[in-house]
Amino acid sequence: xxxLVESGGGLVQAGGSLRLSCAASGRTFSSYAMGWxxxxxxxxxxxxxxxxxxxxxxxxxxxxxxxxxxxRDNAKNTVYLQMNSLKPEDTAVYYCAAALTSRAVTTTYDYxxxxxxxxxxxxx
Numbered sequence: 001x002x003x004l005v006e007s008g009g010g011l012v013q014a015g016g017s018l019r020l021s022c023a024a025s026g027r028t029f030s031s032y033a034m035g036w037x038x039x040x041x042x043x044x045x046x047x048x049x050x051x052x053x054x055x056x057x058x059x060x061x062x063x064x065x066x067x068x069x070x071x072r073d074n075a076k077n078t079v080y081l082q083m084n085s086l087k088p089e090d091t092a093v094y095y096c097a098a099a100l101t102s103r104a105v106t107t108t109y110d111y112x113x114x115x116x117x118x119x120x121x122x123x124x
Contacts, residue, residue, distance in 0.1 A: 003024070003026070003113070005116070006095070007020070009119045009120045010119075010120070014122055017086065020036070020080065020083070022036075024079070030053055031102055032100070033050060035051070035096075035111055036094060039095070040091060046092075048060070048061050048064055050106055055074075079096060088122045091120060095114055096114070098111065
């Protein structure tokens with residue numbers, strides 16, 4: 001069992017930055033691929049970024065490429081999402097997730113454990 005707790009969300013102006021963190025419980029964090037997804041009101045959950053077990057492989061959704069960076073610190077059981085050049089369309093609840101595989105994966109079906117989400121609001 002893995003428990004995930006996100007933090008770092010908030011209100012920011014367009015063009016600003018935020019860093020989300022996701023702290024994981026459990027001794028096997030380093031064996032899981034991790035991902036970030038987001039969901040805006042009335043929309044489906046959208047893939048944002050994924051990272052493999054070592055941090056050596058990452059993937060990004062088209063809408064965030066070049067602006068967001070996913071990273072992990074296995075010693076701290078934490079995964080991060082650095083978000084730069086934020087836009088109003090980035091407004092959503094952001095979820096951290098853990099997959100039962102070591103390789104980075106990009107669909108919701110690949111992820112077994114989910115956090116409760118953290119709200120990110122970008123004002124224009």
